[in-house]
Amino acid sequence: MNYWLVKSEPDTYSWDFFESKKEDMWDGVRNYQARNNLMAMKKGDQVFFYHSNIGLEIVGLAEVAKEHYPDPTAKEGNWVVVNLKPIKKLNKSVSLKTIKTEYKLQDIALLKQSRLSVVPIKPDEYEHILFLANEN
DNA sequence: GCCAACGTTGGC
DNA sequence: GCCAACGTTGGC
Numbered sequence: 001m002n003y004w005l006v007k008s009e010p011d012t013y014s015w016d017f018f019e020s021k022k023e024d025m026w027d028g029v030r031n032y033q034a035r036n037n038l039m040a041m042k043k044g045d046q047v048f049f050y051h052s053n054i055g056l057e058i059v060g061l062a063e064v065a066k067e068h069y070p071d072p073t074a075k076e077g078n079w080v081v082v083n084l085k086p087i088k089k090l091n092k093s094v095s096l097k098t099i100k101t102e103y104k105l106q107d108i109a110l111l112k113q114s115r116l117s118v119v120p121i122k123p124d125e126y127e128h129i130l131f132l133a134n135e136n
Numbered sequence: 137g138c139c140a141a142c143g144t145t146g147g148c
Numbered sequence: 149g150c151c152a153a154c155g156t157t158g159g160c
Contacts, residue, residue, distance in 0.1 A: 031143075032143090033143095113141095113142090114140095114141075114142095115141065115142060115143085116142095
């Protein structure tokens with residue numbers, strides 16, 4: 001089991017919209033590192049959903065419903081998508097501000113590679129984020 | 137709206 | 149293969 005975090009601007013694609021879709025294709029990734037992360041995702045992997053630009057917080061938890069396949073929205077290049085499905089909205093959103101002050105989250109890829117839209121999360125980071133979200 | 141970080145492109 | 153120029157992302 002692996003853990004990930006994906007970013008979305010709520011103006012364009014919010015958690016609530018995602019949740020209303022039950023399951024959706026995560027398309028439009030045009031960055032090689034992000035693509036490699038998509039390709040490494042396995043069915044059942046847990047994925048945090050982060051609101052960038054507006055909100056700046058982790059709002060929900062999703063899981064990989066279908067492993068990578070070619071991105072139908074790509075006109076050229078071998079870009080891929082995965083299908084994600086929402087599991088639940090977090091009891092308490094975990095803000096970027098909080099993450100920055102958490103000792104256990106100082107090395108999180110969200111901070112280290114702030115421009116990457118799909119980043120891996122370590123198991124202990126996953127656990128700690130759930131703890132901060134009042135999920136255990 | 138600005139700027140830092142970083143990826144991509146293109147000239148050499 | 150290097151590097152300057154440029155574009156994009158995302159936080160502030």
